[in-house]
Amino acid sequence: MRVLAIETSCDETALALVNFSCGEEGCDIAIEAEEVASQVALHRPYGGVVPNVAKREHERNLPVLFERISGRAGFDPRSVDTVAVTVGPGLDPALWAGITFAEELHRKRFPHARLVGANHLEGHLYSFLLSDSLKGTKLPLTGDWDLVPFKNVFPAVHLLVSGGHTMLVLMRGVKERTVLGETRDDAVGEAFDKVARLLGLPYPGGPEIERLASAYRKPPSISFPEPMAHSGDYDFSYSGLKTAVRYYLRGHPGADVSEIAHAFQEAAFAPLVLKAKRALEEYGAASLMLSGGVAANHALQETLKELCSDECRFFVAPLRYNTDNATMITIAAYVNRMGYELRSQPNLSL
Numbered sequence: 343m344r345v346l347a348i349e350t351s352c353d354e355t356a357l358a359l360v361n362f363s364c365g366e367e368g369c370d371i372a373i374e375a376e377e378v379a380s381q382v383a384l385h386r387p388y389g390g391v392v393p394n395v396a397k398r399e400h401e402r403n404l405p406v407l408f409e410r411i412s413g414r415a416g417f418d419p420r421s422v423d424t425v426a427v428t429v430g431p432g433l434d435p436a437l438w439a440g441i442t443f444a445e446e447l448h449r450k451r452f453p454h455a456r457l458v459g460a461n462h463l464e465g466h467l468y469s470f471l472l473s474d475s476l477k478g479t480k481l482p483l484t485g486d487w488d489l490v491p492f493k494n495v496f497p498a499v500h501l502l503v504s505g506g507h508t509m510l511v512l513m514r515g516v517k518e519r520t521v522l523g524e525t526r527d528d529a530v531g532e533a534f535d536k537v538a539r540l541l542g543l544p545y546p547g548g549p550e551i552e553r554l555a556s557a558y559r560k561p562p563s564i565s566f567p568e569p570m571a572h573s574g575d576y577d578f579s580y581s582g583l584k585t586a587v588r589y590y591l592r593g594h595p596g597a598d599v600s601e602i603a604h605a606f607q608e609a610a611f612a613p614l615v616l617k618a619k620r621a622l623e624e625y626g627a628a629s630l631m632l633s634g635g636v637a638a639n640h641a642l643q644e645t646l647k648e649l650c651s652d653e654c655r656f657f658v659a660p661l662r663y664n665t666d667n668a669t670m671i672t673i674a675a676y677v678n679r680m681g682y683e684l685r686s687q688p689n690l691s692l
């Protein structure tokens with residue numbers, strides 16, 4: 343099964359061509375082409391993503407990225423049997439840009455292929471299949487995921503943390519999942535972006551705050567409240583933490599920005615770590631998985647790895663598969679063959 347996937351849910355335009363090459367034992371993920379055009383620089387002056395600007399830029403980027411993929415030596419349109427496009431969740435105009443392009447591409451270039459909608463969150467969730475420690479693991483040929491020989495992987499506790507989502511998911515198998523909790527207001531990545539803005543740092547805030555936080559080496563004198571860390575459920579909340587930073591800045595105009603970044607990052611990650619730990623214990627999980635843009639954060643990766651220690655396996659995909667990409671969308675389309683309806687679904691969930 344060769345899948346061409348299109349991802350335009352936010353501010354990355356991405357295309358990928360992946361061949362799930364199958365033998366008797368199962369299927370290997372063979373990544374043939376990956377293209378990502380980031381719009382970060384374009385949105386930076388606005389301090390966040392502007393939906394209609396994103397849409398226009400996706401419309402400009404998509405044909406260019408497709409030409410790069412289809413212009414590769416040996417590319418045969420007839421070998422593509424599935425075209426997948428992210429239908430949600432995401433920004434409505436941005437999603438439509440991808441869907442419209444996919445429909446046109448399907449009509450003109452791949453009329454023989456199936457055209458299916460994909461769930462962006464399933465893309466993040468299944469990105470653990472791209473982690474180095476699972477390289478060589480065969481995927482099932484038939485779509486019968488109950489038979490998959492993933493030893494010591496499930497049940498898994500999965501922390502999906504991005505600019506739009508903060509979710510703790512229990513996976514009893516690849517396709518069997520329960521959302522244990524999620525954010526009641528802002529997502530953790532969104533909090534990084536908003537706090538970065540308060541600190542006068544450019545968008546996106548995550549990498550900027552991580553850089554400053556890791557450079558801070560003195561004993562910290564600020565501690566922000568760790569939102570809902572001890573709430574007894576698996577939910578999260580980040581709008582109060584952002585407000586706490588705003589008030590702190592008002593009261594301490596000359597404060598050290600690195601120290602604030604450090605204290606904020608500690609407070610933002612504490613509830614994620616505590617609740618992941620509790621879920622691992624409660625469900626006797628064999629592994630802990632991390633995905634989404636915030637998974638790019640080294641401090642978070644290290645803390646979760648330590649949390650697992652010898653007790654569980656820790657999975658995180660390489661950096662380029664944590665932030666938005668289309669390779670994870672090919673996998674979502676492979677795992678979920680049924681696909682989603684081809685219309686923009688900005689609030690689609692897991």
Ligand code: KG4
Binds near residue numbers: 352504546552639665
């Ligand atoms: O998954 P993603 O690329 O897009 C969404 O689906 O939302 O995630 C983007 C988010 C942004 O909020 C960005 O600030 C955050 O991921 N992010 C980080 C880091 N790199 C990106 N947050 C913390 N530390 C990082 N190193």
Ligand code: ZN
Binds near residue numbers: 462466504635665666
């Ligand atoms: Zn994402």
